[in-house]
Amino acid sequence: MTHTPPGTLYVVATPIGNLDDLSARAVRLLGEVARVAAEDTRHSARLLSHLGLNKPMISLHEHNEAGRIDSLDRYLEAGEDIALISDAGTPLISDPGFLLVRELRARNRHVVPIPGPCALIAALSAAGLPTDRFVFGGFLPAKPGARRQALEAWKVREETLVFYESPHRIVHTLEALHEQLEGREVVLARELTKTFETFLHGTPASLLAQLSSDPNQARGEFVVIVAGAPPVAQSEQQAIDADTLLETLLGEGVGVKQAASVAARLFGGRKQTWYARLQGMKGEH
Incomplete structure (x- = not known):
């Protein structure tokens, strides 16, 4: 009896807004895999439907990821290829998937990245702040005290700082930046690749004023980019x-x-x- 070789986990980047950003390779692989592991199956089903695909889907999010590893590994062992996707952008970048990828690699499974859209890279490429060195901090803590402590630790870094932020916390984050890093140049990249994509430049204080005068600018998902600290003499x-x-x-x-x-x-x-x-x-x- 011929032994079926194990399948491959493909880590597939999907659009962060504009569907035209999905690569031809990603489209092909989504059509070829046996099943799709998705952060939100209902959300991702709309993407697959747009592509004319109907695939078995498995939810994989921060609350169930550890419990999904063995079942996904069994599919791979049976020779099935699986695509891992998140709601938007590149999986594992402030999204689920790290536990799965680490464990599957430890089990000598084949894991292949399918590169594509990533909000932090897209924002950096057009922000006008130094990109030779940068650090990504994901989402800052939601609680004010923890957020201040995090920024206190980050403020001495000379690299450009990059964070993600949600619309209901962007004002609080700018207030914390004003308190901890006032005078630094900040860029808010909002609604990247979408109809109302906007880049706002200024100090934390001036950006707070802009959002106050035009509340529409506080809507959508944000990438917050902050100039690094000046070099220490x-x-x-x-x-x-x-x-x-x-x-x-x-x-x-x-x-x-x-x-x-x-x-x-x-x-x-x-x-x-x-x-x-x-x-x-x-x-x-």
């Missing part, structure tokens, strides 16, 4: 490193005189200067 960085070292030495019980000698060797300067600085730090404890 070498002298400032050295001071930060020196303080960290001195605090550590004092915390470990190293004597002031010995710690001053270590600091002078590492950072230069006179031992007496470091000694006085350490005495001051010791007095603060």
Whole structure:
């Protein structure tokens, strides 16, 4: 009896708005696979219907993903090819699929990406902020305190910052940016590839004013792009490193005189200067 080779999981990017952005390769594969794993089967059924396809579908979202892995693996073991799609864009990018892909790779299954639309890449390509280095933070926390803490951690990064945001939280996010990163250039990319696609540029304060004067600009899904922090001067960085070292030495019980000698060797300067600085730090404890 001939053994059927295992099937392949195709991670298929789908449109983020404009259906014409679906690649010919993606259309072909969606027509060829045995079944489709989708974040929202009702939503994705409309896409398949648009393509004239009627495929068996399996829901795969954040609440059931772990429980779907074995059943999907059995289909692959039986030789079926499966397409993984999300509601819009590239799966796994702030969408379900990571647990599935990681586990299937651990089981030596064949996983193939079918690239295509991705909101963060589309936004970066047209925003006019540096793209040589960027960090993607997904969605910021919903609770104000957690959101402030997250931005406090992100604010020192020199790379361009990219976040996703929903319409009912965009004003709160801009208010937090105004509090934590006021003066930074921010770009709001809204409703990408759709009829009312808009790019708004400004500081957090000016963007809040724009959304206040035109509430329609607060509708739709957003990519929030923030200019990175200015590079830290070498002298400032050295001071930060020196303080960290001195605090550590004092915390470990190293004597002031010995710690001053270590600091002078590492950072230069006179031992007496470091000694006085350490005495001051010791007095603060």
